[in-house]
Each structure stands twice: as structure tokens, then as C-alpha cells.
Amino acid sequence: MNAHETRAEASTAAAAPATSGVLLVLAHPALERSRANRALAKAAKGLSGVSYRDLYETYPDFAIDIETEQASLVAHDVIALQFPLYWYSTPALLKEWLDLVWLHGFAYGEDGAALVGKRLFVACTTGASAKAYHAQGYNRFTMDEFLRPLEQTAHLCGMVWETPFVVHGAAVKDDAALKAEAERYKARIASLLPKTLEV
Numbered sequence: 001m002n003a004h005e006t007r008a009e010a011s012t013a014a015a016a017p018a019t020s021g022v023l024l025v026l027a028h029p030a031l032e033r034s035r036a037n038r039a040l041a042k043a044a045k046g047l048s049g050v051s052y053r054d055l056y057e058t059y060p061d062f063a064i065d066i067e068t069e070q071a072s073l074v075a076h077d078v079i080a081l082q083f084p085l086y087w088y089s090t091p092a093l094l095k096e097w098l099d100l101v102w103l104h105g106f107a108y109g110e111d112g113a114a115l116v117g118k119r120l121f122v123a124c125t126t127g128a129s130a131k132a133y134h135a136q137g138y139n140r141f142t143m144d145e146f147l148r149p150l151e152q153t154a155h156l157c158g159m160v161w162e163t164p165f166v167v168h169g170a171a172v173k174d175d176a177a178l179k180a181e182a183e184r185y186k187a188r189i190a191s192l193l194p195k196t197l198e199v
Contacts, residue, residue, distance in 0.1 A: 021049030022121075022192055023076035027083040027094035029056050036125045036170035036178060037084060043182035044082075044189045051076065055093045062096055069101040074114055078192045079159075080121040081150070084170070088139070088146050098153070107157045116158035121192060122150055123185060125170035133168070162192065 028037045045052040105112045132138040154161040
């Protein structure tokens, strides 16, 4: 299976307009090599009320369509960001998307109220085990601390910060463990949907 076919399996590329559900924004530069993120995305995108956007599939040249992305944000009640933790942060295209789309006057600042009251939900995978993410661990800080910039982004934009969903040790999980994580993720996404949209 090539990279395009792999992404097509998990992506609807141009997401259908939604009336108020979850906008799931995936940012993984090598999705074809990611068992965990593919499994999570596949589980979540099957839910009614979830619009799915694969940033690296949609914008391989990083030429982001700002108006289209802003319209998608406005159309959804929940913004879910799914990504692998890269150097303790988001992959580059997700950061670019935030920089270019979540603009002053739109997402924050004077007259920037487009995201007020919406919920921001982060789902990420890590290579290290959970025990690596604490003060005495290999990575010295907790996942809450590494995700603090996104939590502050939610605060600045008047959004509600949802408890993040984290899959630790993603690369070493066997098929059964990944299936269980995907089901847990699907249930969490379903819990974020308005009651009228839940499956």
C-alpha cells in the first residue's frame, strides 16, 4: 500500500460541511508509517458528526487555504487536534496551520471571537512510555506541561480545554493494544459530540 492509498483509507481530504460536530484535524507527516495514528483516525472518522481533515494530505506544499480552514473552525463546536509528539511539540504543519489560520481578529484579540465557547481537544501519541513523562522520568515533564502552549491557546481564544487523550509507547504496542486504544479514542470522540449527533 502506498502513502496516498494509506492516507485515503483514513482521510476524506475535503471534509463535508458539518453543522456543529467535531472537526478532527490530523497532522502526521508520515501517516503511512504510523500504525497508531492510522488506527485512531480510522476509528474516529467512522463516527457520524465527525469531519476529518488530514493536513499533510490536504497541504503537502504547506500552502494552507486560510479562508477554508477558518470556515471549518466556525462550523464546528469541537476542534480536535491529533498528532504525534515531535520534539515535545506538534509537527511543523500543525504549527503552521495554527500560525496562519488562528489569526488576530478571528481567533483572538479585538473582534476575534470566532472560537469563543468552542472546545479544544488534543489527542497525541508518544514514543516513550508513560513513566518517562514526570519530574523524575527521562523527559522530566508531564504531558500536561508539554501541552501547556495549546491549553493557553484555548484560553486566549475563549475556548474550553478538554482533558487530552494520550497514547504512550505507540510504536511498541501490539495489534490488540492498538485496537483497544482505538476503541477508547472512538468512545472519547463520541462523548464530545452533541447528543443529537452521537452514534
